[in-house]
Amino acid sequence: MSANEPVSIHILDREYTVGVEPEERSSLMAAAKLLDSKMREVRGSNRMAAVDRIAVLAALNLAHELQQLRDERHSRDREFSRALDDLHRRLDEVLDAPR
Template sequence: MSADPISVHILDRDYLVACAPEERAGLIEAARLLDGRMRDLRQASRSAPADRLAVMAALNLAHELLQVRESQKSGDHALNQDLSQLRFKLDAALNGLAKLG
């Protein structure tokens, strides 16, 4: 698939980004998210240059991503424990039925 350029608007500037057609919606959404975060940071710190706002927004988003990944790992671990307990109970029940039959 070819990557066609798409224009995204972030903090009062337009950027052309090469993007595969199937990734277009995700890129637009990511640009909106980044634009919103940078605007929020600019409200809090009017004097900060755009590159500093971009770095701060990227750090905030990366931190959130790491938190989500950690939460997912915890959820996966809990699910694996629950499945192990269920498998143990199922094995015990099946062994009990085998002894009866």
């Protein structure tokens, strides 16, 4: 088992040090970059906006995107399941047909 290592990330011009498993470092860095980008997008040109408000709105935007992806996956899963059921039905019909 590997130990957490400290990693410095920069989000909205602030530095944070967090512990992360070495194999998860690149994923954490990508997440920090995404969050920084979202927070900058939310802040826009309003440099005086409260950081906590920016963080909440950025988190809400990311959560909304995540929920949309989950909804899309659920819809694809249902479609896939229907297609499999249809294929099973057709296969059963072929196998049950008199020869």
